[in-house]
Amino acid sequence: MFRRLRLTLFQPGYVRAQRALRQGECIRCGACCQLGWHCPRFHDGDGLPACRFYGRFRPPSCHNFPIDQRDIADRNLICPDQPCGYSWPDDGKPRPKAPR
């Protein structure tokens, strides 16, 4: 979360470039809502993971998820059997250099 927040605030060009290349859509698996902590806004009472604040206010670190493959690797620790709905094309074109 802190890495994504830092990237969003201090390296917005990288985030924009990554989002422009990103493909797919969120399939609402809820894995990113449980990275490092169980977000209090997360609920899945009706069996479908959701954010109570979706459409009102979501922190940039949530709104921009996933920024890059490192985020995908992190969320795969939570939900290894179901891939994130987002991905990046493997077309051999150069990618923005991932910040540390």
Ligand code: SF4
């Ligand atoms: S991990 Fe990916 S598919 Fe799952 S809720 Fe987050 S953005 Fe959506």
